[in-house]
Amino acid sequence: MTTATESSRGQGGIWKQSRSFDPAVRLLFLNQLTINLGFYMLMPYLAAHLADGLGMAAWSVGLVLGARNLSQQGMFLVGGALADRLGFKPLIVAGCALRTVGFGALAFAQSLPMLIAASLATGLAGALFNPAVRAYLAAEAGERRVEAFALFNTYYQAGILLGPLVGVALTGVSFRLTCVVAAVLFAGLTAVQLRHLPVRHRAEAAREPDPADGVARGQFRTVLTNRVFWLFSLAMTGSYVLSFQVYLALPLAVDGTAATTALFVVSALVALAGQLRITAWCKARLSRERCLVLGLALMGAAFLVPAATGRALAGLLLCAAVLAVANAVLYPYEMDTVVALSEGRWVATHYGLYNTVCGIGITLGNLGTGALLDVTGWSATPWLVLCAVGLGCAAAMAALARGGRLAVRRTADARSPGATA
DSSP: OOOHHHHHHHTSOHHHHHHTSOHHHHHHHHHHHHHHHHHHHHGGGHHHIIIIISOOOHHHHHHHHHHHHHHHHHHHHHHHHHHHHHOHHHHHHHHHHHHHHHHHHHHHOOSHHHHHHHHHHHHHHHHHHHHHHHHHHHHHHGGGHHHHHHHHHHHHHHHHHHHHHHHHHHHHHOHHHHHHHHHHHHHHHHHHHHHHSOOOOOOGGGOOOOOTTOHHHHHHHHHHTOHHHHHHHHHHHHHHHHHGGGTTHHHHHSOSHHHHHHHHHHHHHHHHHHHHHHHHHHHHHOOHHHHHHHHHHHHHHHTHHHHHHTTOHHHHHHHHHHHHHHHHHHHHHHHHHHHHHHTTSSHHHHHHHHHHHHHHHHHHHHHHHHHHHHHHTTSSHHHHHHHHHHHHHHHHHHHHHGGGTTOOOOOGGGOOTTOOO
16 A cells, blocks of 8 residues: 555656656666667667578577577576675676677677677676666665666666667668667766766665675575565566567567567557556555556456457557556566565575576476467467466465565665675
């Protein structure tokens, strides 16, 4: 629930609401907008560049793209752990600097080893800054975490919407130009954060005694033995599998590039236009646990539309729109729950593990979805299975919420022990 003042904040414009946060939080919003702008202006066109521009075989294209995903998903936990130990700012700056190098290298790399190295660098960069950014935002926003993450998702989606539009214009000149511009964006972001992102020192109240067997071992033990956090992560993995169908099942079901583009545009526009209003509505009427259950149920229900309408474009666009609404319901409360379940200890490490679990889930979910499509074709079956995944995850979340296991725990404004961010 929320107060009238908090609810009224949610009705303000994006810029007005952003200005209600301190400069560090506003810089993190700008950070995510620029990260997604730079990433999505380049990555959607990388496969075509490798296959058509460099004449690479399909297996080598898949290897280069897979290297990026593997390095990012595989190193999220390490990136989060380093952020908690070394500080959020150093990992954010290091990640952006490394992505500058990676994108710059993609502009000139010709051989397979160089392309794999550049791809690994771009993935590792994401593993370094992603958990750190979210942990820093959670700590800086304090009691306004939900509101901050709603705004964060708005800037995130804006980058996804603008990136491909900028990228298609630049790639029309040359892919090398796209890489150089993306690298320059990340170089500028690195410099801005070095100069303007504050270094936040840990709170004494958040520090826990070092275990006898060492800080690092105690850090990982705290995270890996958090049973409720594991169950929450597994339940939320289904939401990532379902959200990813905007990139997999839905584009495969439509005909033509224009229709595929329409799916992404609808999804991003719904998030941009609706995120703050949806979050304000949820805060005024629902508990955090009910928002999580509602979001997961909506994701499952979205796939009833193509189950009923088949490959009709209107039905697929409506499915994408409902998925975007469901994500807008989920995201702020999902991020807030990660902090709550960490009890303010090793927050970035928890985010890192959460990203790793969900990343593995996406990979397995995509394999399963692809196999299902191969066997059943475009019957109602794959859509109904996806619907069942969403409803099953909603039921699991509802069961997990019983007994107050997802209740918010307030501890020293969610700063991590050992962190200097």
